[in-house]
Amino acid sequence: MRTGTAVYVVxxxxxxxxxxxxxxVHVQEVLRELRRRYHSxxxxxxxxGGDAPPGLADVVVHELPRPGGRLSARxxxxxxxxxATATILTRLCSEHRVELVYQRYALxxxxxxxxxxxxxxxxxxxxxxxxxxxxxxxxxxxYDAAAARDxxxxxxxxxxxxxxxxxxxxxxxxxxxxxxxAIPVIGNGVDVARFTPPPFRGHVVEPVVAxxxxxxxxxxxxxxxxxxxxxxxxxAPMRLLLIGDGPELAKTTARARDAGIPVVATGRLSPEQxxxxxRGADLAAAPYPAGDHYFSPLKVAEYLAAGLPTxxxxxxxxxGLVADGVEALLVPPGDVAATGxxxxxxxxxPGLRARMAxxxxxxAEQRxxxxxxxxxxxxxxxxxxxxxxxxxx
Numbered sequence: 001m002r003t004g005t006a007v008y009v010v011x012x013x014x015x016x017x018x019x020x021x022x023x024x025v026h027v028q029e030v031l032r033e034l035r036r037r038y039h040s041x042x043x044x045x046x047x048x049g050g051d052a053p054p055g056l057a058d059v060v061v062h063e064l065p066r067p068g069g070r071l072s073a074r075x076x077x078x079x080x081x082x083x084a085t086a087t088i089l090t091r092l093c094s095e096h097r098v099e100l101v102y103q104r105y106a107l108x109x110x111x112x113x114x115x116x117x118x119x120x121x122x123x124x125x126x127x128x129x130x131x132x133x134x135x136x137x138x139x140x141x142x143y144d145a146a147a148a149r150d151x152x153x154x155x156x157x158x159x160x161x162x163x164x165x166x167x168x169x170x171x172x173x174x175x176x177x178x179x180x181x182a183i184p185v186i187g188n189g190v191d192v193a194r195f196t197p198p199p200f201r202g203h204v205v206e207p208v209v210a211x212x213x214x215x216x217x218x219x220x221x222x223x224x225x226x227x228x229x230x231x232x233x234x235x236a237p238m239r240l241l242l243i244g245d246g247p248e249l250a251k252t253t254a255r256a257r258d259a260g261i262p263v264v265a266t267g268r269l270s271p272e273q274x275x276x277x278x279r280g281a282d283l284a285a286a287p288y289p290a291g292d293h294y295f296s297p298l299k300v301a302e303y304l305a306a307g308l309p310t311x312x313x314x315x316x317x318x319x320g321l322v323a324d325g326v327e328a329l330l331v332p333p334g335d336v337a338a339t340g341x342x343x344x345x346x347x348x349x350p351g352l353r354a355r356m357a358x359x360x361x362x363x364a365e366q367r368x369x370x371x372x373x374x375x376x377x378x379x380x381x382x383x384x385x386x387x388x389x390x391x392x393x
Contacts, residue, residue, distance in 0.1 A: 001036070001037060001038065002099060003039050003097070004097040005038060005040045005041070005096040005098045005099060006038040006041050006042075006099060006100040006102060007102070008027070008031055008034060008102045008103075009044045009089070009102070009104065009112045010027055010046075010106065011044070011045065011081055011106045012047075012105075012107070012109075012131075013068075014139065015047060015106075016047045016048070016049025016050070017031075017045045017049050017061075018048055018049040018050040018053055018056070019050060020244075020270055020271060021214055022214060024271070025271045027104065028053050028271065029189065029190075029370045030102065030126075030374060031043065031056055031059055032370070033370050033373075033374040034102065035056065035059065036371075037378075038099065041058075041060070042061075043060070043062065044064070044085050044088055044089065045061065045063055046063070046067065046078075046081055047063075047066050048063045053270075054272060064085065065077075065081070067081060071140060071142075072143040072144075075147075078106075078107065078108035079108050082108050085111065085112045086111035086112045086114065089115045089119075090118075093119040093121060098121050100122060100124070101113065101123035102126070103126065103155075103159070104126050104128065105125055105129075105131065105152075107132070107135055107148050108151050110151050110152075110154035110155040113154075113158035113159050114154065117158050122161070123158070123159050123161070124159060124160065124161045125156065125163070126163060126165070126377075127162060127164040127165070127170070127173050127183070128165050129169060129294065130169060130172040132145070132148055135148070152176060153177055156177060156180065160381055161184075161377075163185065163186050164183050165185070165186065165187055166185060167185050168292070168294035168316055169185075169295075170183040184380060186373055186377055186380075188296040188298050188373070190305040190368050191369070191370050192368075194272070194305075195275045195278065195302060195307075195364075196306075197279075197307025197308075197357060198281075198306075200353075200357060202350045202354075203350055204347070205237070206237045206238060206239050207239070207282040208282050208283070209224075209228060209238050209240055209281065209282070209284070209285055210281035210283070210284045210285070210303075211224055211242055211284070211285050211287075211299075212243035212244055212277075212302065212303075213299055214245070215245060215248040216248060217248060218288065218291075219248065220287035220288045220289045220313065220333075220334070221248050221251075221252040221255075222255065223289060223334065224240075224252075224285050224287045224339070225255045225256045225261065226336045227285075227337075227340040228256070228261055228340070228343065229259040229260075229261060230336060231343045231344045234340070234344055236343070236344045236348060238261070238343065239264070240256050240261055240262070240264070242263060242264065242266065243278070244268065244274075245267050245268035245269075249265060275302075278306040281306075282309075282353070283308060283343065283346050284299075284306070284308040284309070285310070285312070285339070286303065286310065287339055288313040288315045289333060290332075293316045293333070294316060295316065296316065297315075300312055300318065300321070300328070301364060303328075303360070304360040305360075307357040307358070307360055308360065309329075309352070309353045309357055310328040310329070311328070311329045311331060311342040311343055311346065312328050312329070312330055313333040313339075314331065314332060315333050323359070323363070327359045328356070328360065329342040329345065
C-alpha cells in the first residue's frame with residue numbers, strides 16, 4: 001500500500017456515487033481498488049447517493065450541492081461546482097500528500113484536473129460515454145453546446161492520462177481533438193471475489209435465464225422476451241429471472257407473462273445482493289438492439305464472474321472481450337432468432353454449459369478483474385512519466 005492519498009472526482013449529477021446503477025457500481029469498485037492501494041481516499045461528488053457501501057466506510061466524502069433548475073441555470077451551477085471542486089482539491093493537495101487524482105469524465109468538469117496539474121499531482125480521466133452527445137440527445141439538451149465542448153477539451157488537455165472504457169468512446173474523444181495522440185481503451189471489470197459460481201446443474205427441465213440491469217430502452221428487453229418465447233416454441237422451456245429495476249421492467253414482465261413465460265422480477269437490489277440472485281440462474285443474457293453502441297457492459301463481466309453461460313449481442317468491443325463459443329455465445333444485435341437459437345443450444349447441451357461456465361469464470365479472474373483494470377489504468381501514468389523523462393533527457 002502506498003502511504004499517500006488518492007482523490008476520486010465524480011461531478012456528473014446523473015451518477016450517484018453510492019447508488020445502485022451500473023455507473024455507481026463502477027465508481028464503487030474503482031474506489032475499493034484505490035482504497036487497497038492508498039493510505040487514504042477522498043471522494044468529491046455532487047451526488048452521494050446513499051450510505052457508504054461495504055469496504056468504503058473510511059472514504060472521506062466531500063459532497064457539493066447537486067445542480068438543478070432550468071437548463072441554463074443547471075449548467076451555470078455545474079460550472080460553479082467545477083470551481084468548488086477545484087478549490088477542495090487544491091486544499092487537499094496542501095493538507096495531504098496527494099499522489100493521484102482520478103476523475104470520471106463529466107460535462108463542465110475540467111478545473112479539478114487543471115488544479116491537479118498546477119499542484120504537480122498525476123491525474124487520470126476516465127471517459128465512459130460521449131456525454132456531449134448524450135446530453136444533447138437523451139438528457140434534456142445543452143444550453144451552451146460550444147462551451148460544453150470547450151470544457152471537455154480543457155479536461156482532455158489537463159489530464160495526464162485520459163482513457164476510454166470502449167473503442168467507440170475513445171474514437172469519439174479523439175475526434176474532438178484530432179491533434180492529440182490516440183486515447184487508450186481500458187474496459188470495465190468485475191470484483192471476482194463478490195461472485196461465486198453456483199454448483200453446476202446438469203440436465204435442467206426449465207433453465208432459468210437471468211438478465212441484470214437498469215431496464216433501459218437500449219437493453220433489448222423485448223428482444224430477450226421474444227427470444228425466450230422462440231426457444232420455448234422449439235421445445236426448450238425456460239424461465240426468466242429479471243434482476244433490478246428501471247423504466248422498462250413493468251413492460252418486460254407483462255410481455256413475458258403474455259407470452260406464457262414464467263418470470264420472477266426481483267425489483268431494485270443493492271449491488272451486494274446481485275451475486276446471490278445470479279446464483280439462482282442457469283444462463284444469462286445481454287441482448288441489445290441493432291445500432292451504435294459505445295458502452296462496455298458491466299453485466300457481461302458479472303455474468304462471466306458468476307460462471308454463467310451467457311448469450312450476448314456482439315456490440316462494441318464485446319467480440320474482442322470474450323471468446324465466442326468458448327467464454328460466451330455472441331449473436332448479431334437485434335436478431336431474435338439467433339438469440340433464441342443460442343439459448344436453445346445452451347439449454348440442451350449440459351456439456352457445453354459446463355465448459356463455458358468454467359471458461360467464463362477463468363476469463364473473469366484472469367482478464368476482467370477490477371484489480372487488473374485499475375493496475376492497467378495506473379500504468380498509463382507510469383508510461384507518461386517515462387515518456388516525459390525521455391523528452392527532457
